[in-house]
Each structure stands twice: as structure tokens, then as C-alpha cells.
Amino acid sequence: MDPLLLLEQAFNGLQFGIMLFLIAAGLTLVFGIMDMVNLAHGSLVMIGAYLATTLIAWTGSFLGGLALAIPATFAVGALVEVVALRTLYRRNHLDQVLATFGLILFFNEIVRIVWGPVSLYSGLPDYLMGHVEIFPDAPYPVFRLVIIAVGLSVAAALYLIVAHTRLGMLIRAGASNNEMVGALGVNIKSLFTFVFALGAVFAGLAGMMLGPLTSVEPGMGEPLLILAFVVIIIGGIGSIRGAFIAAIVVGLVDTVGRVMLPVLLRAFVDDAAADTAGPALASMLIYILMAGILVVRPQGLFPARTG
């Protein structure tokens, strides 16, 4: 096995993990504070990607488009919360799952009507197109490095907000006992809206950065949503730290596993069997990891106190 290839895959895994963290962070915040399961979170990834693609084309500038798409996604998130999700907080999880499932159908169809069923491709500006040598003879795409940097800054910013600001204090208090926070005179409704819209921005950001890597299409967020579920199950629902660590682990295990497993299997079984079993096993790897962790710790690695 070529160590440089392995290194490259490790970076890809890190970048994928960061992407998953952006999605999982919103999910886990919304669950931790509002006790709400939101399946439509994947739709926000999609909406972010579509808004960014359109706004980049409209402004003619990559950064300009993103600068407009982020507040736009925030607004969409706030609107969704106020119109649809607010009534669901007091319902049980089953109702939340079904109603947000309905929302997914609705959003996918809206996107199909507005942008058409065909995949969109958003390009990258020249300054993000190139490669840099992270190690001698190991070129790596600049854009993927940018994703890693953006994700790490978001994680750091989120940590600072939650741990060191008044808003973060309210978020943590809301996660422990949101009725008490309301009784103390905090406008709990607008806090919920803000937190939800914040989660929407993170998800949208993931979608915006995913756009240039893959294609932008209806339903693009849903496979990622389920992976984000795996991440927050492993990390412990409601825990941002857990989501971060689990996201990186899942990203690395999935990406590196797909490359390494067939090679490793060849050492034990003959090549043909390894080529068949390798990809099959690799696609199940993170779920096996999840099952293994649950056997040891049913509440995830870093269970939040309110679990």
C-alpha cells in the first residue's frame, strides 16, 4: 500500500468527517434543546446548495454568492421553524419523524419545480481550483483543504459561542430545562428559532461546499442525514463535542476503510473473494462501528446530561 495514497485518503476522510460534523451539529443542537427529531435537516443541506449555486451564478462571484447564501439559508431555516416545526416540539418523536418526513417530500418537490429535476453543477473560481503539495510529491486539492479549514473554524466558533457567551449559556440552559429558562424571562421561542436557523446555516454550509465536489440535485441531503444520525448516535445525542469526534471518526473509517479493506482482505482470502467482499464490507463498516460502540455504551461516547 502506497503511504501517500493512504495520506491522501486520510485527508479525504477528514474532509468528509468535517462535512458530517456541520450537518450533525445542527441536528444535535435541535435535539438537545428542543427535544426534536428533524428528518428534514437533510433538506436544509440541499437548500443551502441550491441557494449557493444560484447566487454564485447571479453575483458572478464565488465568495459573493456564499456571502448571500448564508443569510438566505438562515432566513429559510427561521421560516421553516416558525411555520412548520414550532407546533411539533410538544409532540412525541413518532409524530415529529412523520411530519418532517412529509416536509422532505415537500422540499424535494419545491426544488424540482423551481430548479428542475436535472442536477446542477457549480464550478469553482480559479484560486480554489489548484493543488498544493501537503507533503513532497503529494498534491492535494486546495478546495478540500479549504473545506477542512472552514469546518474546523466553525467547530471552534461553535465551541466559543456555547462555552463562553451569554447566548451559549442560554443554549446550555435550554438543553437542561427549557421551561425554567422561559420562566426566568428569556424569550424561549426566539431562542428556539435562532438555534434552529443556526443549525440550518451549518447544514446549508455543508451543502454549499458539497456543491462543487459532487452535483446539486433534489434529495442530495438525505444519505448525509442518515450518516449524521450515525454520527450523533456514536457521539451521544445532544453533545456537540461528541458529534465532532464521532464525525471525524466516521469520516476517516468510511473513507480509509473503502481503500484499505479490499487490500487487507487480500492478505487473508484469495483476490477474487477479497474484491467481492471488500466493497460490501466497507460500505457496512461505519454501521458495524456504531453497533460495536452501542454494545459497550448504549448512550453514545459522550452522552449529554439530558440525553
Next chain:
Amino acid sequence: MDRRQIWLSLATLALFAVVPPLTVIFDQPFYMDMVARIMVFAIAAVSLDLILGHGGMVSFGHAVYMGIGAYAVGILSYYGIDNGFLQIPLALAASALIGLIFGAMSLRTSGVYFIMITLAFAQMLYFLAISLEEFGGDDGMSSMRSEFAGLIDLNDAMHFYYLVFAVLAGVLFCLHRLVLSRFGMVIRASRTNERRMQAMGFPTYRYKLAAFTIAGTICGLAGALFANLNEFVSPDVMHWTHSGEIMIMVIMGGMGTLIGPVLGATAFLLLEEYLPQWMEMAMTDAGEHWAIIMGPILIAIVLFGRGGIHALLAASLGRNGNNGSKRDD
């Protein structure tokens, strides 16, 4: 479980029973296939109702057992084994085994963890099916209809219809008996207050695991019928949206009522069939965007449709009583 519910079940089954003669009289064979399809999904929905409605276990990966049943038939058929007496037991055994394994791990958790874990396990097998190039991978594979030593000819639409009908009626009867039994009582009581059941000395984990396995097995049977219905098997059966749809059928019909999910499956699949046509009538080319209406309908059912179709029918039959509309996590 009141008398009304039994009458409703019998009336529904009687309606299903007279569909084939009617389609022959009016020369509309299409409807026989459509109702057979409805009944296959009804079996899956009824099996989910056992754990969702009666057991309070929100399994969001139920379509995976349909997939296992379907693949058991498809894989045997791929190797030239079309004998239904081998295929069906294998489909049952495979889905029971997977149900036992997934259940054993998922039931260690509860609440929202349980929802997400059942979803994740289903997704795991979905991706496994996609990566099995030998069996068609993403595209799936065609599968011959099962042979039953000349006793039943599944290529005959009428035979096929009444086989599915018999399975549905049998499943409804068995689950009805099961829910009323001591076992069913423990399952229902665990939904209401698991801690108290444990305090009374019931190993609720084992009871729930048994129910989960039974539900998976029955759904596997639905999957085996589904493979026969389509003469085709693909990973799409296990797609998570299908798990969601089966769940919606249960809620739409009224959970915890067994016959409710049958009505729910009927309503859902009819809506899926005719909503695009109605929209097409209202506006040209609107039909392809039927999901934009379907989504809000689902939300409205969740928000306002307490007890589902079953509650509506039971109310119109007289006393507004049913024991299944209580919802809790």
C-alpha cells in the same frame, strides 16, 4: 379490542375477497394487480403495527425485512431454485434472524436512539445490497415467480391474488390472537409503563425482542410476496423512504388496531396512484409534482388525524371507542 373492530376487519377482508370476481366481470385486470400490491403492503404495515402500535417501538427500518424476504426469493431464483416450499421458509428464517440480531442491538436503546438505530441498520443492508454486484447491485435483478409443485400457479393472477389474501387474513388472525394473549398483554403493558412491568418481574427486553423478531419475520413474508409480485428485486425495496411509507400507512390507518394499517395501506397506495391523475386533471403536467400535495397531507394527518381512518370508521359505526389511538413514546 371491541366487537366493532372485529366487524370492521371482517368487512374489509370481505371487500378484498370480492375484488377478483368484480375485475373479471368488468374486465379490468389491472385492479386485481393493484389490490394484490395493496395487500402485500398491508401485511408489512400490520407487522409494523405489532411493534409500533402495540409495543410502542418506533422502528424506522421496517422496509429492510421486506428487502430480506425479497432477496431470499430473488437469490434462490438466481441460482435456479424456484421451489416456493424452499424459498418461503428461507425468506422467513432470514428475516427472523436479521430481526433478532438488529432487535437485540436496537432494543438496548430507547426513544430517539431507537428510531435512528433501526434506520441506520436498514441503511446498512441497503448499501450492502447495492454493493452486491453478483446480484445486480444498484440495478437489482429479475426473479422468477415461486413454484408450488403445481398446487398454486403464481403466474395466474387469480391464484396469486388469493394467496396474498390468505396470507393477509392469516396474519391478521394470528396477530389478533397474539395481541390478546398473555404475551400481547405484556407487550402492550411495556409500552404504557415498562418500568412497572420490570418491577413486576417481567423480562420486558426479551418480550420486546420476541415481538420485534415476529414483526420482522412477517414483514419478510410480505417481501417474499413482493418479489413474486414484481418478478424483480432491487435495493430500492429497502430504501429508507419505504420504511417511512410503511410507518405512514400504520399512522394513517390508526395504530394499535391491526385492521387500521390495512386501511392505511389501501388509502396510501390509492392516493399515490390517483393523486397524480387528479392533479393532472386540475393542471397540465402538475401530476409529476404530486409529492408537493402528499407532503402536506402527511403533515396534516400527523397533526390532526388522531386515530386515523380506523377511528373515523369506528366513530361512524357508533360508539366512539377504540383502545388504540393513545399515543406515547
